[in-house]
Amino acid sequence: MARGEDWSALEVEAAVADYMEMFTAELRGEPVVKAEHNRRLQSVLDGRSHGSVEFKHRNISAALDELNLPHLSGYVPASNRQQILFQHVDARLARDPELMALIKQHAEAAFKAERSWALLPSFEAPPSAREPGTSGAEPLPRAFRPPVNYLAREAANSSLGRAGEDLVLRIEETRLFKEGRADLARKIEHTSVCEGDGAGFDIHSFEPDGGDRLIEVKTTGYSKSTPFFVTCNELAVSTERANCYHLYRIFNMRAMPRLFSLQGALDRTCVLLPEVYKGRVA
Numbered sequence: 001m002a003r004g005e006d007w008s009a010l011e012v013e014a015a016v017a018d019y020m021e022m023f024t025a026e027l028r029g030e031p032v033v034k035a036e037h038n039r040r041l042q043s044v045l046d047g048r049s050h051g052s053v054e055f056k057h058r059n060i061s062a063a064l065d066e067l068n069l070p071h072l073s074g075y076v077p078a079s080n081r082q083q084i085l086f087q088h089v090d091a092r093l094a095r096d097p098e099l100m101a102l103i104k105q106h107a108e109a110a111f112k113a114e115r116s117w118a119l120l121p122s123f124e125a126p127p128s129a130r131e132p133g134t135s136g137a138e139p140l141p142r143a144f145r146p147p148v149n150y151l152a153r154e155a156a157n158s159s160l161g162r163a164g165e166d167l168v169l170r171i172e173e174t175r176l177f178k179e180g181r182a183d184l185a186r187k188i189e190h191t192s193v194c195e196g197d198g199a200g201f202d203i204h205s206f207e208p209d210g211g212d213r214l215i216e217v218k219t220t221g222y223s224k225s226t227p228f229f230v231t232c233n234e235l236a237v238s239t240e241r242a243n244c245y246h247l248y249r250i251f252n253m254r255a256m257p258r259l260f261s262l263q264g265a266l267d268r269t270c271v272l273l274p275e276v277y278k279g280r281v282a
Contacts, residue, residue: 009047009088012082012084014088015045018037020099022034023071023099029255034074058075060072065227068152070223071222110157116124120170122131127225144238152275160254165202169203171248172205172215173188176208199237200236205215211244213244214241214244218249222252223251224258228264235267238267243264245263247262247270248261
């Protein structure tokens with residue numbers, strides 16, 4: 001078989017089954033050795049390489065992403081995928097109530113606010129850009145869309161969001177103390193608590209020279225490349241005050257939190273896709 005050919009139904013079914021096995025284990029908090037899974041899957045496929053198997057797993061992440069479901073960490077979504085892939089992902093989800101229950105549990109579970117970490121996370125690079133499809137990616141069939149948007153449900157989890165903001169407050173206080181600006185550290189404001197959600201950012205911090213640092217915090221218990229949601233107000237404020245606007249993305253929050261930041265207008269640092277429209281009678 002030529003390596004450029006599409007995967008057969010049997011190959012796709014095997015890849016989806018392997019991916020979902022890893023994903024279920026990850027959501028349970030169990031260790032997952034992805035390289036071993038890759039080798040095992042290669043042994044039952046028709047000569048597919050390590051890279052080909054890994055890219056197919058990334059295609060599955062993209063399918064879950066489009067279904068508004070979280071995906072397995074380590075596999076950044078890559079959009080070039082066959083329609084048959086959605087059919088097998090949809091079929092697997094339909095007959096895997098344990099996986100769907102774990103996704104629901106992670107999205108809705110209250111965060112244990114009393115938990116603390118010995119070391120605060122340090123900033124790391126943002127995820128690499130999602131790779132677009134290289135040929136003829138087909139539109140997502142409506143029949144495959146699940147009735148619940150679990151990414152939105154997790155984003156609305158107030159205990160998780162508040163825990164992320166509290167973590168960023170500690171990070172900012174520590175940063176300013178280390179930079180010799182204890183006076184500014186004491187002036188940091190938790191804006192979303194003091195003023196509500198209308199400010200367009202969550203935390204008013206400072207630069208060492210006293211300039212403003214406006215921080216919007218987005219928190220997830222899932223992986224680094226999990227999508228997040230942006231309001232019209234957050235977008236507007238990020239544009240108006242792009243020079244001091246920062247998005248802090250906290251991820252892996254339920255295990256060992258990590259973070260990256262994006263500075264500037266959100267429509268410049270992110271690809272923004274419409275999810276909800278406000279309508280009125282024409």
